[in-house]
Amino acid sequence: MQRKDLLLEPVKHIRINGKLTVDQLVQQFKNSGSFGAGRLASACDIYERMVRDDECTIFLALAGAVVPAGMRSLIADLIRKRYVDVVVSTGANMVHDTIEALGDHHYKGHWFVDDYMLYKYHIYRIYDVFVPEEAFVKLDYKLSEIFDEIADENKGKSLSSREFAWELGKRLKDSNSILRAAYESDVPLFLPALRDSEFGFIHWLHASKKSRKRALLVDAFKDVPEIVGMCQRSARNGMVVIGGGVPRNTIQSAALASKKGMDYAVIVTMDRPETGGLSGSTLEETVSWGKVKNRANKVMVIGDAMVVFPLMVASVMERLGERFKRKPAFGGKQKR
Amino acid sequence: MKKPENRQRFCGNCGNHNAYDYPDRIFCTRRYAKDEDPVVETLWCCGEWNPSSQECYCVEEANNKRNSK
Numbered sequence: 001m002q003r004k005d006l007l008l009e010p011v012k013h014i015r016i017n018g019k020l021t022v023d024q025l026v027q028q029f030k031n032s033g034s035f036g037a038g039r040l041a042s043a044c045d046i047y048e049r050m051v052r053d054d055e056c057t058i059f060l061a062l063a064g065a066v067v068p069a070g071m072r073s074l075i076a077d078l079i080r081k082r083y084v085d086v087v088v089s090t091g092a093n094m095v096h097d098t099i100e101a102l103g104d105h106h107y108k109g110h111w112f113v114d115d116y117m118l119y120k121y122h123i124y125r126i127y128d129v130f131v132p133e134e135a136f137v138k139l140d141y142k143l144s145e146i147f148d149e150i151a152d153e154n155k156g157k158s159l160s161s162r163e164f165a166w167e168l169g170k171r172l173k174d175s176n177s178i179l180r181a182a183y184e185s186d187v188p189l190f191l192p193a194l195r196d197s198e199f200g201f202i203h204w205l206h207a208s209k210k211s212r213k214r215a216l217l218v219d220a221f222k223d224v225p226e227i228v229g230m231c232q233r234s235a236r237n238g239m240v241v242i243g244g245g246v247p248r249n250t251i252q253s254a255a256l257a258s259k260k261g262m263d264y265a266v267i268v269t270m271d272r273p274e275t276g277g278l279s280g281s282t283l284e285e286t287v288s289w290g291k292v293k294n295r296a297n298k299v300m301v302i303g304d305a306m307v308v309f310p311l312m313v314a315s316v317m318e319r320l321g322e323r324f325k326r327k328p329a330f331g332g333k334q335k336r
Numbered sequence: 337m338k339k340p341e342n343r344q345r346f347c348g349n350c351g352n353h354n355a356y357d358y359p360d361r362i363f364c365t366r367r368y369a370k371d372e373d374p375v376v377e378t379l380w381c382c383g384e385w386n387p388s389s390q391e392c393y394c395v396e397e398a399n400n401k402r403n404s405k
Binding site: 140 | 368393
């Protein structure tokens, strides 16, 4: 490489003249090409490529408390439009999705508050979002009955976490629910860390009932061949990661096990790589494992997903236009 | 603020209490496990009462609400 090759494209300065659409603003970010602005613009370009690629299966990883913070309807809409093909989420995000599906709410609160006072009022805090304890208790009560029903219907047969999510989505009526949208749109939704959420304690409640003869069985290992098979059958694979953690690694590991490696990758995180934790690990580090291809279209955006992801989706939807219809990666009923 | 009356035998200061309809009703996991109606009044009490480690406003507010009626 020669010196002149390093000085090809000058930074164009951002201009804000009057009204701008989201994508026009993102194009200004692209003109700058620098820091977070450049990374966000690249993320939009890569996500647009994924959506336009008919042979790409798009995996969405959901970690962090984005559902209680207000990203629930956005994710449900992406599922219904088939701008994602497979969702892998923390159990907690689906717990909060179910809380709202059952009619309860999350509330705008504040991070600067007397937490012991909240404790005494039975109110839980997620940074600046408040959830009343009743929302969880009513969820526990209602879902333990639903767990009874699922266990009875399945007569001792164990379910994968995808099948469990499908059963749950089938029983929720709220069209804004992510679980319901996945059920209606036939989009597989995996919950690899299901036990590490309120679902685990609901199962305890359900199984502890004196009259309960047979408890619901979910086998986390059943997820593995299912998700690896999805990667294997796809000509290309792409991932959009919000946060990281177990959902990110579930997707990446499936790409590795299928000997494919991701062709597209967008990660939105605020975590750092120095601790060796997965959520902050760079995409280059992921290349070393073979989970993401070296030549993949990839970018990591360092920023708050609650700001970055809606901007990204709005920009790409604007580019695609209202008439755009994406071919679903999976068709037919996917329960069994 | 007045200290909650933790020593009184109420469901609302039992070790098994969780808010169900704050401050009036609570959810009792022990009753649930025994197939009995788990939603009970905060100011009710059963023979299995055991003192709670949680200091909360349930009993105090339920009492205030009852007295103001």
